[in-house]
Amino acid sequence: MVQINGDRLIATLREVAQFGAYKTGVHRPTFSSQDMDARAWLIQRMEQAGLSASIDGVANVIGRSSNNGPVLLVGSHSESQNYAGWLDGILGVIYGLELAQSIHEQGLPFAVDVGAWSDEECHYLQFLGSRSFCDDLADHEIDVARNKDTREPLRDALRRVGLEGRPRELIDPSRYVGYLEAHIEQGDYLDSHDLKAGIVTSIVGLWQYRITVKGQQNHAGATRMVARKDAGVALMRLFAMIEERFPQIAGERSVWTVGKIELDPGAPSIIPGGAEMLFQFRDESLVQLERFERELVGLIEKLNAAGPCEYELHIVDKAVPKVMDPSLQNHLEAAAERFAPGKAVRMPSGAMHDAQIFAKRLSASMLFVPSIGGISHHWTENTSDDDIILGGRIFASAAGSILKEAAV
């Protein structure tokens, strides 16, 4: 069995949290200097852990084991959302690093490759690193991607950080017995139920829409109420109908969110002539996703028939649910049972993760550790040191048993 060093694990996490430190969290957006410094630091630490490490053309940092036998690929992402938590992503990378370091020190006959996949957080292009590594990314997607905040083209960013012309590394699926990723839950399920480990059964499908409303821009003082075609009021009507109807048809773990609303022109004394919102829903069941979409389309048809504004539904993405490998789930569950009996649960992941990309090429599974209060994508995100260490032990133990089984 692989024994990790819990104190070193925490110390390493605190060390890497200095790159882009912000309050109790980090601000380490993809291709910022703090992100690139963290990647350089990771290469050094991977080398110290006995791995042969390098950075590729999209900033994936990959450390390869030279040990013989079946190889397990582990990892996650190392950049953060803006002004976000200190564990989101990097926890899975550092679990991998600590695992490799322990194997190296203890001279164990296990081969683990560790990856830090770039831009899972979509500053430029979501899953840039894992999609590139899994040969699921066309060059033209890189050509057109831009930073969501600064509008910097991705190509310019790659040139700026010195990666232009460097090849993108590609997965050799025959090298690996599977992919294992650890991550904070980002929800409150484990925390509120006093559970210590989530064994991810699937990563839910995420269907995203941009909904636009066209009305008539006009003066907010001079235009009588009866003469108005207020796109903002119309958008609010749809939002209210969604909030009324969706709970009635939702599955147990369905979620839906309006993340952004914009009124055009967005001035205090102008009746909005246009309005737009970003809407999404998630579920592990394709049937449920389709039920939601039918409902949404029905509401919009009803509102369009009623007038006076015109609604349009634009599909942004329809990612189907990704099932995690049952055998890897069993290894994780057995390891959790060893260290925290009765404190593990099988659960879907409502959040997207690199594991869903790897699931197309390898057997893949994920381990969740609790998020205090379920907070994430905010600098107050946290997990107790004890839970972090416990998660690291479960992760390392599962990795060991997977590799042991594969070696037979």
Place this chain on the structure above:
Amino acid sequence: MVQINGDRLIATLREVAQFGAYKTGVHRPTFSSQDMDARAWLIQRMEQAGLSASIDGVANVIGRSSNNGPVLLVGSHSESQNYAGWLDGILGVIYGLELAQSIHEQGLPFAVDVGAWSDEECHYLQFLGSRSFCDDLADHEIDVARNKDTREPLRDALRRVGLEGRPRELIDPSRYVGYLEAHIEQGDYLDSHDLKAGIVTSIVGLWQYRITVKGQQNHAGATRMVARKDAGVALMRLFAMIEERFPQIAGERSVWTVGKIELDPGAPSIIPGGAEMLFQFRDESLVQLERFERELVGLIEKLNAAGPCEYELHIVDKAVPKVMDPSLQNHLEAAAERFAPGKAVRMPSGAMHDAQIFAKRLSASMLFVPSIGGISHHWTENTSDDDIILGGRIFASAAGSILKEAAV
């Protein structure tokens, strides 16, 4: 009676619409080069109309008559909203110019001063010009004002256009018998009732609020619906309650508008932790304004008691209704009756106008001409040439009778 030249009036309006021409409208924001060019052109044209014209320290262009006898002050604003209509504001200035030109040519014994008051449209500071001229503006307000779009400080703008250090001209109330302003209605009342002239009885009170909601920012996939404190959903609830309740307690001409909504951080996969909206209502009755405010406060108290989000109501402005001078209204109505019998109506102005500033220092009144379809603050804003000319005749005739009466 003053006879204006209708063809010249239209030609002059078309000429000034070349400054910042945009589609069939104009883009002539305050202190843009096109705005300053238009002001320079105005000075020239005022001089040709026999006025002594100059620009002051906040870009007010004022043309003074040297004729003897009582003086009537007329005018409006010459800048436009962004990408807006060709008549909003400048119509009232050009009516004044055409009036002065006609008086000058016909050697009539009338004294009319014409003003183009700067920044009524609030690119930097609403009513900058009229408030400055009416001695209702403190220097420190100029010090802190910034452009709403570019954030350029007003002081920098004044330096940029060469007005730094130039004195601000101040009204001499003893010089004037009153203030008269013409403007497009900006609503659809005249147009939809086949009316040709609106005699403004009062400029409505405008109460403006910023409403903020505090929730809990979180991950839109991992956070269960029951655990959410979604500030966007909470804001939508208030908006829906306003739209349900306000029509039940509104006056005949009450209007209310949500002009802007912002969700924080406004990303597709993050549950908004904060939300904000700009809300306003207008009415000519103070009692009605107070009724609306009581209702709004009540709704927010109810929502705050219900939780889980926290609402806060911030007062932006509470401008009380401004009554227009009854005697000037009578002159306008008599003139309208002469040129368009049965086609005039007394009505409040839902929009704000420089006249409400002048009403604090002088007897003031306003004439509205029809807006086709009620459209304004948009480049498709328009009024038929016939209606423009008719309005000009009514305006000039009323000016003449006001001055004639005052001279007695």
